[in-house]
Structure formats: structure tokens, C-alpha cells
Amino acid sequence: MIRTLIASIKLSQTYGINTVIYWLRQLPLIKHLFSVKLYGDSGIKMVIRIYINLFRIVKALVGKAAYVGVMIYLPIMLWNRQEPVSFLNLLLWLSIAGAIANTYLFSPTKEKYYAIILLRMDGQRFAQSNFLWFLIETMVSFLPVILVFGFLMDIIIPVLLLIPVFIAAAKVIVEFCRLKYYKKTGKMLTKANWKTFGTVGLLVVCGYGALYFKVIVPSVFCIGAMLIIIGLAVYPAIYLWNSRLYSMLFKEILKPNEIIFKVTGNSAANQKDMIRKNISYDKTDIGDIGGYGYFNAIFVSRHRKLLTRQIKFQSVGCLIVSAAVVGACIWNHAIIGAEVNQRIMVLLPYMVFIMYVLNRSDTMTRAMFMNCDHSMLTYRFYRQKEAILGLFKLRLKTLIKLNLIPALILGCGLMLLVFVTGGVEQPLAYVLILVSIAAMSVFFSVHHLTLYYLLQPYNVDIESKSKAYSIANGITYFVCYVFLQMKAPFFLFSILTIVFSVIYIAAALILVYKYAPKRFKLK
Amino acid sequence: MKLILKNIKKCFDDKEVLRDVSFTFEEGKIYGLLGRNGAGKTTLFNCINEDLKLDGGSYFIEENGISRELVSDDIGYVLATPVVPEFLTGREFLKFFIDINRDKIKDKSSVDEYFDLMRIERGDRDRLLKDYSHGMKNKMQMLIYFIANPGILLLDEPLTSFDVVVADEMKQLLRAIKNEHILIFSTHIMELALDLCDEIVILNHGVLMGAKKDKDYIIELLRRDER
Numbered sequence: 001m002i003r004t005l006i007a008s009i010k011l012s013q014t015y016g017i018n019t020v021i022y023w024l025r026q027l028p029l030i031k032h033l034f035s036v037k038l039y040g041d042s043g044i045k046m047v048i049r050i051y052i053n054l055f056r057i058v059k060a061l062v063g064k065a066a067y068v069g070v071m072i073y074l075p076i077m078l079w080n081r082q083e084p085v086s087f088l089n090l091l092l093w094l095s096i097a098g099a100i101a102n103t104y105l106f107s108p109t110k111e112k113y114y115a116i117i118l119l120r121m122d123g124q125r126f127a128q129s130n131f132l133w134f135l136i137e138t139m140v141s142f143l144p145v146i147l148v149f150g151f152l153m154d155i156i157i158p159v160l161l162l163i164p165v166f167i168a169a170a171k172v173i174v175e176f177c178r179l180k181y182y183k184k185t186g187k188m189l190t191k192a193n194w195k196t197f198g199t200v201g202l203l204v205v206c207g208y209g210a211l212y213f214k215v216i217v218p219s220v221f222c223i224g225a226m227l228i229i230i231g232l233a234v235y236p237a238i239y240l241w242n243s244r245l246y247s248m249l250f251k252e253i254l255k256p257n258e259i260i261f262k263v264t265g266n267s268a269a270n271q272k273d274m275i276r277k278n279i280s281y282d283k284t285d286i287g288d289i290g291g292y293g294y295f296n297a298i299f300v301s302r303h304r305k306l307l308t309r310q311i312k313f314q315s316v317g318c319l320i321v322s323a324a325v326v327g328a329c330i331w332n333h334a335i336i337g338a339e340v341n342q343r344i345m346v347l348l349p350y351m352v353f354i355m356y357v358l359n360r361s362d363t364m365t366r367a368m369f370m371n372c373d374h375s376m377l378t379y380r381f382y383r384q385k386e387a388i389l390g391l392f393k394l395r396l397k398t399l400i401k402l403n404l405i406p407a408l409i410l411g412c413g414l415m416l417l418v419f420v421t422g423g424v425e426q427p428l429a430y431v432l433i434l435v436s437i438a439a440m441s442v443f444f445s446v447h448h449l450t451l452y453y454l455l456q457p458y459n460v461d462i463e464s465k466s467k468a469y470s471i472a473n474g475i476t477y478f479v480c481y482v483f484l485q486m487k488a489p490f491f492l493f494s495i496l497t498i499v500f501s502v503i504y505i506a507a508a509l510i511l512v513y514k515y516a517p518k519r520f521k522l523k
Numbered sequence: 524m525k526l527i528l529k530n531i532k533k534c535f536d537d538k539e540v541l542r543d544v545s546f547t548f549e550e551g552k553i554y555g556l557l558g559r560n561g562a563g564k565t566t567l568f569n570c571i572n573e574d575l576k577l578d579g580g581s582y583f584i585e586e587n588g589i590s591r592e593l594v595s596d597d598i599g600y601v602l603a604t605p606v607v608p609e610f611l612t613g614r615e616f617l618k619f620f621i622d623i624n625r626d627k628i629k630d631k632s633s634v635d636e637y638f639d640l641m642r643i644e645r646g647d648r649d650r651l652l653k654d655y656s657h658g659m660k661n662k663m664q665m666l667i668y669f670i671a672n673p674g675i676l677l678l679d680e681p682l683t684s685f686d687v688v689v690a691d692e693m694k695q696l697l698r699a700i701k702n703e704h705i706l707i708f709s710t711h712i713m714e715l716a717l718d719l720c721d722e723i724v725i726l727n728h729g730v731l732m733g734a735k736k737d738k739d740y741i742i743e744l745l746r747r748d749e750r
Contacts, residue, residue, distance in 0.1 A: 036536040279610045281651050290622045295611075302610040371653075375606035379667070380572065380595045381624065522574065 004121060005129035011119065012111045017048045028468040060141040068149050076153075079212060084155045086211055088222035091163065093207025099170040101200045104134045105246075106178055106188055108253045116250045123247035131240065135171065139164040159223055166226040169233035176236030183245060188253070276371060278305045292387065296394040303367050307360060307402060314358055314406040322413025329421050341421035344414070345429075345490040348436065348497075351410075352483040355440040358406050361399050361448035362473070368395065369456065377522045385517035392453055392512060399445040407441035408434070429490065436494040439501035447476065450508040453516040457523055465523035524550040524674055525585040526571075526593075526705050528731070532579030533563070533570055540566050542729025544580070548705045550674070553697060555720030556709040557734075559745055562726045564709045565603070568677045572600040584674075593675075596627060599668035603680040605660040609653035613643065613663060616652060620667055628670060641666045642692065657684045665693065675705045682715065694719050713738055 021044075024034040038044055072090050076082060105127060115121045142164040150160035178189050189196065210216060279302050286297045300307055329340055376382040411434040418424060418433065455469040531544040540563040548554055558564045569575040571582060571593075583590050584597060608616060617634045625631070632640075638648050641662045652660065661684050668676060678697075682690045697706060697719065710716050716723060723734045725744055734741055 276609060276653060279651065279653060281612075291619070292623065294615075294622065295619050298615060299610055371610050372608050375608050378574075378600070378602060378606050380598060380600070381671070384595055387623075 001125050001129045004125040005133055008111065008115045008121065008126060008130055009133075011115055013049055013052060015110070015114060016052045017045050020048050020052070021045075023467065026465070026467040028466065028471065031466075057141075060137065061145065064141050064145040065148075068145050073149050073152070075208065075211060081211055081214070081216075082153070083216075084153050085216055085219045085222065087149070087153045087155065088159070088219055089216050090207050090211050092222055092225060093203050093210070095167050095170050097200045097203035097207070098167075099174040100196060100203070102171075103175065103178065104131055104171070105175050105240075105249070106182075106253060112250060113254050116247075117254050123250045124244065127243075127246035127250070128241060131175075135168045138171070139168050142167055159219075162223065162226055162230075165230055169230040172233040172237050172240065173229065176233075176239055179240065179243060179245060179249075182249065278303060278367070279371060280305055292391050292394055296391065296398065299368070299372055300398055303364075303371070306363055306367050310360055310363075311402045311405055314360075315409055318358075318406045318409040318413065322410060322416070326413065326416050326420055329417060333421070337421040341418060341423075344418060344421070345424070346487045348433075348490060348493050349483040349486040349488055351414075351437055352440055352497075353480045354410070355407060355437065355444055356476070356480040358410075359403050359441065359444035359448065361403060361445045364399060364402075365448055365452040368452070369458065373456070374458065374522075377520075383517075383521055388453075388517050388520050389513065392449070392516060396446065396449055399449055400442050403441050403445050404438060407437055411437035429494075432491070432494040432498075436497040439498045443501040443504060446505045446508050450512055451476075453512050453520045456520060459523050524705065526582065526675055527585055527590075528571070528580070528582045530580035531567070531570060531577055531582065533566055533575060534578050539729055541570065544726075544729070544731045546724060546731045546733075548675075548707060550705050551702050552721040553701050553706040553708055553719055555716030555723045556707055556726060557711075557713070557716055557723060557741060557745070558709075558726035560711075563729060564726055565679055567726060567731075568600060568679055568707075568709065571675075572598060572677060574600075596671070597673055598675045598677065599671060599673040600677045601661075601664055601668060601679065601681045603683070605657070605664040605684075607652045607655070607660050607663050609651065612649050612651055613638070613655070614648045616663065617666070617670075621670065624671060629672065637666055637670060640669070642689070658686065658689065661685065662689070665696075669696070669700070672700075674703070676707070678706065678708045680710055681708070682710075683712070713741065 018039065021034065021038045024038075025031050025036070068091075071094060072087060076086050076090065111130075112126070115126055116123050143161075146160050146163045147157075150157075150163075181187065181189055281302065286294055286301070289297060329337055373382075381387060414437070415430050415433050418430070424430070451469060451472050455466065455472060457466040457469040459465050526548040528544050528546050528548075531541050532539070533541040544567060556564055556567075566575065570577055573593075583592055585591075611619065614634055617637060621628060621631065621634065635645075635648070638645075643659065643662060643666075647655070647659065652663065655663065661681065665681065682693055685693060697708075700706075701721075708716070708720055717736055717738065720736075723736055723741060725732055725734045725741065727745060727747070734744055
């Protein structure tokens with residue numbers, strides 16, 4: 001059993017090390033520094049192994065600290081319930097909720113897939129050793145965190161030592177129930193369903209509700225409950241240890257389609273399958289257009305589930321939200337009108353993030369690649385400069401047109417909101433609201449399509465050959481997120497937004513014109 | 524027309540896949556490109572098709588003693604795994620292709636006549652390409668190049684997904700068009716290469732060389748690196 005545990009840990013670490021080397025070799029600008037020989041360099045691999053293990057330890061501790069700090073300690077402080085009993089009450093509720101929300105045995109992970117399916121390790125031994133290891137890890141990583149917060153809450157040490165054991169015991173009992181249910185019915189209680197969500201939600205609401213309304217049971221009951229749960233976990237622990245169901249269970253959960261995005265190592269190929277399912281067939285009447293116009297029009301029509309239908313949903317949503325907010329402001333004009341008016345003018349940066357979230361271009365470019373360019377780029381005629389730039393123009397028009405609809409609805413809603421809450425001194429502000437929001441929408445459409453045309457990272461087998469695209473997307477998200485934290489004078493921000501968008505769009509189009517014919521290809 | 528490869532080099536990291544590839548392919552012949560797994564056959568095709576950048580050397584076309592660079596219309600590349608735009612129907616794909624190449628296609632036929640040529644059934648013509656079988660996708664890919672009619676056709680294991688009847692039909696088609704084309708046919712099936720091809724070329728240790736059409740001799744040549 002120990003050998004199985006060591007082998008599976010080694011396997012997981014080897015996978016981690018190779019992933020790090022793979023990532024390093026994908027990084028833009030510096031990837032050439034990392035030779036393929038690194039995969040065989042035991043010295044470097046040892047260094048990476050140390051870092052990986054350190055990272056794992058830090059991640060476990062920080063994760064637990066964040067959980068206890070944010071979910072338990074913070075509300076106690078905010079609601080002024082600094083008694084030890086509050087801590088124990090909330091911890092009790094949330095630990096049971098956590099045990100139900102997470103599962104170790106039933107979750108399809110890449111570690112299990114590699115060990116059991118690919119390397120044919122014994123499922124029984126793997127489950128025994130790795131679940132025990134998981135419980136030990138859980139207890140060890142919770143202990144220092146519980147000790148720190150426990151001291152802050154003046155809880156005595158024996159109780160603090162009991163808590164990690166109780167958390168592990170709760171997990172054992174829930175896993176036991178799951179396995180029993182699986183044995184009896186052949187079904188698994190792990191998939192996100194309303195029952196699991198509902199139970200977890202109810203426990204969380206009970207925990208916080210009890211704390212808020214001071215429905216607190218005395219400490220002695222909490223400790224008693226913990227001890228009972230620990231006592232109750234003994235039989236389940238023996239049952240889990242002796243169960244013979246694991247090999248069958250793992251075979252069932254580790255099917256490739258059960259581990260989408262997690263295991264196969266090629267999430268793009270899985271994405272392709274998913275996007276492929278969104279092609280809706282009908283006899284599309286495109287009219288008289290020919291060539292690439294015909295091609296693009298059919299593409300949009302066949303992907304209406306991903307494109308037009310979503311835009312319609314968004315538009316209706318924006319309309320309802322705008323109407324509701326405007327209605328509420330008219331209704332309560334005297335109370336909130338002036339305040340809303342004042343705030344709305346400095347909250348335009350929020351719209352950057354909202355426009356980013358609403359913009360469908362990222363999904364659209366993904367569908368373009370998976371269902372269209374992935375195959376078409378293997379044909380030389382499709383890679384000619386005129387073809388690339390011609391289709392880019394058509395696609396850009398489509399993206400701008402579709403994304404502008406919800407943006408303009410939101411812009412008009414905002415204008416109306418400003419108007420009904422007291423208006424502005426300079427009428428130019430109305431125009432600026434609408435134009436700046438439209439500029440943001442166009443900006444994101446151009447941005448996503450430009451990134452796609454310049455940094456498309458996949459090869460014909462849909463393996464990612466560069467991380468530049470995902471890094472650029474990550475930066476975009478981060479910058480938009482930063483705007484959420486920003487408050488800026490209205491006139492300055494709106495004018496800067498428009499000017500920046502115009503300059504960026506012009507620069508992007510020049511870059512596409514210059515580089516896309518060379519760069520838009522399968523890597 | 525001749526396709527001339529001169530000292531082509533291609534490396535992946537430290538591995539030199541194509542070391543020094545030089546060869547002259549001539550019009551009117553079907554060349555069988557043989558090599559062991561990982562010898563670089565697909566890499567060579569990818570280089571000629573400009574999917575990969577060369578690390579050295581060059582390739583060009585020679586017509587009536589005059590050399591010139593390859594242009595897009597000169598070359599067609601039929602991939603081992605056929606890729607077609609899955610959101611289009613077979614008919615729409617052909618219509619689009621014919622439309623954008625209408626000035627270049629000689630002896631244009633109707634879409635249905637092209638389907639007939641490949642024996643694609645009427646019921647399948649208006650189905651989405653994503654629902655086509657592997658073999659049918661391959662047929663579509665071949666058909667595109669039969670219509671475009673480029674002077675050079677690179678065929679990477681093109682007949683393996685066809686049933687015996689269709690494979691035989693394809694062989695007839697390739698033989699029928701070979702007089703005006705350079706056909707380079709990569710395969711692992713020795714019998715197919717010997718049956719269909721006029722000349723055998725072997726890619727071994729990053730070098731391309733001609734070989735006589737003799738099974739034992741070819742195997743001996745491919746085995747040499749083991750000793």
C-alpha cells in the first residue's frame with residue numbers, strides 16, 4: 001500500500017514537473033531559453049520538484065487560512081460575535097457543508113486517470129492509500145490554521161486539536177454515504193445537482209443565519225457534536241478501508257468524457273467537441289452573396305446558438321435591467337434620484353468591465369477556429385493575403401454589429417437613467433455616454449479578433465503551441481478588472497475612452513493588415 | 524514542369540529531421556515517398572506546402588528551363604486526416620470553393636457533376652460535413668484538389684481510409700491525371716507504392732534518395748540505419 005502511495009505521488013509530481021517545463025517552453029520571448037533537454041535533466045527536475053512541493057504546502061496552508069479567515073473569522077468580526085462559541089458553531093455548519101460539497105473518492109482527477117487507467121495501478125490500493133493520505137494532509141494543513149485563529153478566539157488547545165480530526169471525520173462519513181448509495185443504486189451523488197447544491201446552500205445559510213440571529217448552541221454541545229461525529233466515523237472508516245468497489249467506481253468515473261477539461265491534457269480538443277455540438281443545421285437562405293460573404297453568412301447562421309441567440313438574450317436582459325433601474329429611480333426619485341445621478345457619472349469605468357463581460361467575440365473567435373479555421377487553414381487558398389484580410393473585414397463587421405446591440409441598449413438605458421435622476425448641465429454628456437459605451441464595445445470586438453488573427457496558438461491537432469494568446473487574454477481580463485476598482489471624473493474618462501479606442505482600433509487594424517497574412521496560420 | 528528541392532534542412536529543437544534533402548520531381552510521374560515512422564515525410568510535405576519554415580535550402584519550379592517560386596495555385600496537399608469546414612454541407616463547401624476560384628478553374632462542371640465524379644451519393648450532398656465519415660471527408664478533400672487542379676499534388680497516406688472499391692477508383696483517378704501533374708504519394712504500404720507509383724523515393728536519416736522498385740531492396744535500404 002505504501003508503495004502504491006509513493007508511486008502515485010511520484011507520478012503526480014512527474015506530471016507536475018513536466019507541466020512546468022512545458023509551460024516554460026511556451027512562454028513568449030523567453031521560450032527559446034528552455035531547451036527540450038530539460039525533460040531529461042535530473043538536476044533541474046529536482047529543483048522544480050522542490051518548488052512544486054513548496055508550492056503545494058503553501059497553497060494548502062493559504063487555502064485553509066483563506067477559508068477560515070474569510071468564511072468564519074471575518075463574519076464573526078463584522079457582526080461582532082467574538083465569543084469562542086460563535087467560531088465553533090459556524091465551523092460546525094460549514095465543515096459539514098464542505099464535506100458534502102467536495103469529494104475525493106468520486107472526483108475524476110488527472111492523478112487518478114494517469115495512475116489507474118493509463119498505468120493500470122490497483123484501484124483498491126490506490127483508493128486506500130491516497131484517501132488516507134488526503135485525510136492526513138487535510139488534518140495537517142488545517143491544524144496550524146485552526147491553532148492561529150483559535151488562539152485569536154481564545155479557544156482552548158484540546159478543542160483546537162479536535163477540530164481537524166472532526167473535519168476529516170465528517171469527510172469520511174459523507175464519502176461512506178456516497179459509496180453506500182453507489183453500491184445500492186449504481187448512481188453517484190457527486191455530480192452538481194440541485195440536491196447537493198440545495199443541501200450545501202441550506203447548511204451555509206443555517207450557519208450564517210444562526211450566527212447573525214444569535215441562535216447559537218453552547219460550546220459543550222458543539223464539542224459534543226464533534227466528538228459524536230468522530231465516533232460515528234469509525235465504522236465508515238473501516239467500511240471505506242475494506243470496500244472492494246473502487247476499481248469499478250474508478251473505471252466508471254474516469255471515462256474520457258467525464259474528465260473533460262481536466263485530464264486528457266488537451267482541453268482544446270474537448271472544447272472543439274463542445275463547440276462542434278453548437279452547429280445548428282438548417283437550409284440557410286443566404287441570398288445572392290457569394291465567395292467569402294457567403295461563407296461568413298453561413299457560419300454566423302449555423303452558430304446562432306453561440307452567437308445571435310446569446311446576443312438576443314443579452315439584449316433582452318439589458319433592456320429589462322435598464323427598464324427596472326430607470327423605473328425604480330422614477331418611483332423613488334425623491335429618495336435616491338440625486339445620489340444615483342451623482343454616482344453614475346463617476347462609475348463609467350464599471351462599464352469597461354461590463355462591456356468586457358458582455359462581449360461575445362472571445363466565444364465567437366473560438367468557434368471560428370474550432371469549427372472553421374482549424375480545417376480551412378490547411379488549404380492554401382484560404383491562407384492568401386486577400387482571403388485572410390477579406391474574411392477578417394467581414395468577421396469584424398459581424399462581431400461589431402452583433403456586440404453593439406446590447407451595448408447600445410445599455411448605453412441608452414444609462415442615458416435615460418441620468419436624465420430621470422436629474423439630468424446633467426451639459427447635454428454633451430448624453431452623447432458621450434452613448435459614444436463611449438459604443439467605443440468600448442467596438443474596442444473589445446476589434447481587440448479579440450486582432451488577438452486571434454495575430455496570436456492564434458493551435459496546430460492542426462488542436463494542441464496549443466504558444467501561451468502568448470492566453471497570456472494576452474489574461475492581461476485583458478486583469479486590466480478590465482482593475483477598471484472595476486476605479487472612479488474617474490466623467491468627462492475626462494469618457495473622452496479618454498473614446499480617444500483610446502479610436503487609436504487602439506487604428507493600430508490594431510494596421511497590425512492585422514501588416515502581420516495577419518503571415519501570422520494567421522496553424523502553428 | 525519540375526519541382527526541385529535543394530539542400531532542404533528542418534530541425535525541431537535539437538533534432539535534425541531533414542538534413543539535406545535534394546531531389547527533382549518531374550511532371551507525368553507518381554512518386555511513392557517511403558520512410559520509417561518519424562523519418563520526416565509529413566515534415567517534408569509541410570515544408571513544401573509552406574506550413575513550416577525551412578531552416579535551410581530552397582525549393583522551386585522549373586518550367587521550360589526557367590526557374591520560379593511556387594505560388595499558392597501550384598500546390599495541393601491532401602492530409603492523412605482530412606479536415607473540412609464542419610459547419611458547411613458538402614454542397615455549400617463545393618459552391619464556395621468553386622465561387623472563389625471561378626477565374627482559375629478550367630472546364631468548370633456543375634456541383635452535382637463533381638459529386639458524381641467522386642461518387643458521393645445524392646442524399647449525402649446536403650448533409651453537414653461534420654456528419655460525414657472519415658472516408659467521405661477524404662473524398663471531399665481530394666475533390667477540392669481535383670477541381671483546383673494544381674500542378675503538384677502532395678498526398679499524405681490518402682487511400683488508407685477508403686474501402687477497397689473506392690481506393691481502386693482513386694488509384695484510377697490519380698493515374699488518369701498524372702500526365703499533367705507531379706504527384707507525390709506518401710505511404711507505409713509497400714504494395715500500394717509499388718503498384719501505383721512510377722518511382723520510389725526514400726527518406727532516410729533526413730536525406731531523400733531514389734530507389735528501384737524492388738521490395739527487398741527497399742526494405743534493406745530502410746533497415747540500414749539499424750546496423
